[in-house]
Amino acid sequence: MAARAEVEAFLQQLLAPERFKDYGPNGLQVEGRAEIHKVVSGVTASLALIDAAVDANADMILVHHGLFWRGQDGRLTGWLKARVERLICAGVSLFAYHLPLDAHAELGNNARFGAELGLRADARFGEQDLGFIGPAGGLMTLGGLHERVTRSLGRAPTAVPGDGRPLRRVAWCTGGAQGYFEAAIAAGADVFLTGEISEPQAHLARETGVAFLACGHHATERFGAPAVASHLAESLGLAHEFIEIDNPA
Structure with missing residues (x-):
């Protein structure tokens, strides 16, 4: 088990998101419960991945493609509302790293x-x-x-x-x-x-x-999130599972 704040600090130091000019916010995007026992990794924070992570008893999800991007109008309606609502109701934190996850020299x-x-x-x-x-x-x-x-x-x-x-x-x-x-x-x-x-x-x-x-x-882009999550889990004593959601793109 690790505190969410400890996980956030670990990922901040590992991926150094402040170095990048990106298309959206990197790091904690949706705050869940304060303690983390299991992390699920995936490529995109789709509703299918969120549902699968909740079913797998995850406390946090780590993805490459998060929920919020430059140019969005900020309203929680439709598909975005459904994803955020599912995370909040389940108490699951969402961490997303875009360009920092592409760039890491070993785990990206x-x-x-x-x-x-x-x-x-x-x-x-x-x-x-x-x-x-x-x-x-x-x-x-x-x-x-x-x-x-x-x-x-x-x-x-x-x-x-x-x-x-x-x-x-x-x-x-x-x-x-x-x-x-x-x-x-x-x-x-x-x-x-x-x-x-x-x-x-x-x-x-x-x-x-x-x-x-x-x-x-x-x-x-199937490789970075599970590599980082596996390293996180091993370092902080967490369980980890990579969940693949098929995407023909």
Whole structure:
């Protein structure tokens, strides 16, 4: 068991959210009971995850995508009211960390996604140094990388081939980081992996020769929250369970 305040201080020190200019508040978003015995981790604070966490007797939920984002009008109505009401009635705290959870060098989404593919970054790139880049190692072809991503995530990525060059440098940034493609090219990447693709990236890949793989927003961001929650649980003597809520995105 740990006090909620102790958990909050632990995560604050671990993830250093004050370092980031983000799209919403990081940290405790909904305050529940003062003592925590069990933490459930997940990707997004959906009603399905909240219900599953309540059924699993969780005292807190740790997610990457929280409830509150820049541009919302702040009214607790509809789907947002339903989620907040469920948390408050059950006394369950919600902690959410967005960019800090992407960026952590060992436990973050980018670090863990890279580790799933046998990649290790030796440099960062892009806004707020969120992009990771490193040597390809034994991944010498786009086909081999595509196969490894498919096997790791259980789904085939959308691929835009480059010019067929050997893959010596691989860049990646999980989630909706397609806008980092140009920065990855400038950093010397032969291929860039992220969650999503928009219209411009296909043309950039064809014109620059740098390949692009869109691996799924949810699929690439399944790794950070359970890694952080597991570390939290081990450090403070808590129980932990990762609950997967399927998402085709």
